[in-house]
Amino acid sequence: MSNSREFRIKRDNCKEAYLNGKTEPTELAVIFGVSDITVRKWIKSGKWDELFKEENQLDHEIAIARKKALIQALREYAKNPADTAIQSLVSMMKQDQKDRQPSKELNDYIVRFLDQVTDFMIEKGYETLLKQFQGIVLDLAEYLRVRNG
Incomplete structure (x- = not known):
C-alpha cells in the first residue's frame, strides 16, 4: 500500500494538515485512517517539524x-x-x-452561537456533552490560533 496513489494522497493531505497546525500524530492517524506510527514516520522522514x-x-x-x-x-x-x-x-x-x-460581525456571531449552544445544552441537561463540546471548541480555537498566526 505504501506506493499506492491513495496512500500518497493520504500522506500529502496529512502533511498539509500537519503544516496547518494539527500536530498530534494520533489525531492525524484517525483522520487519515493510518496508524500513528505511520504518521510519525512521515513526520520524521519528511522533516515536517522543520518545515512547520x-x-x-x-x-x-x-x-x-x-x-x-x-x-x-x-x-x-x-x-x-x-x-x-x-x-x-x-x-x-x-x-x-x-x-x-476576521470581521467583528463574524466574531460576534460566533460568540452568540456558542452562547446559545451552551444555553441549549444546559436547558436539556446535557452537562457531559457540554463539557466535551467546550473541550472541542477550545481545541478548535487553539488550532485556528496556530493556523492563522
Missing part, C-alpha cells in the same frame, strides 16, 4: 515586513499627501491588512 517551524518563521517575517512597509508608506504619504501613487499604496496596504483580519 520554517513556515511559521516565514509567516512571522512576512507580517513584520508588511507592518514596516505600511509604516514607510504612511511616512511617505505624510511628507507628500498629494502623491496619488502613495495614496493608492497606502489604501491597498490598509485593505490588505483589513482583509486578513
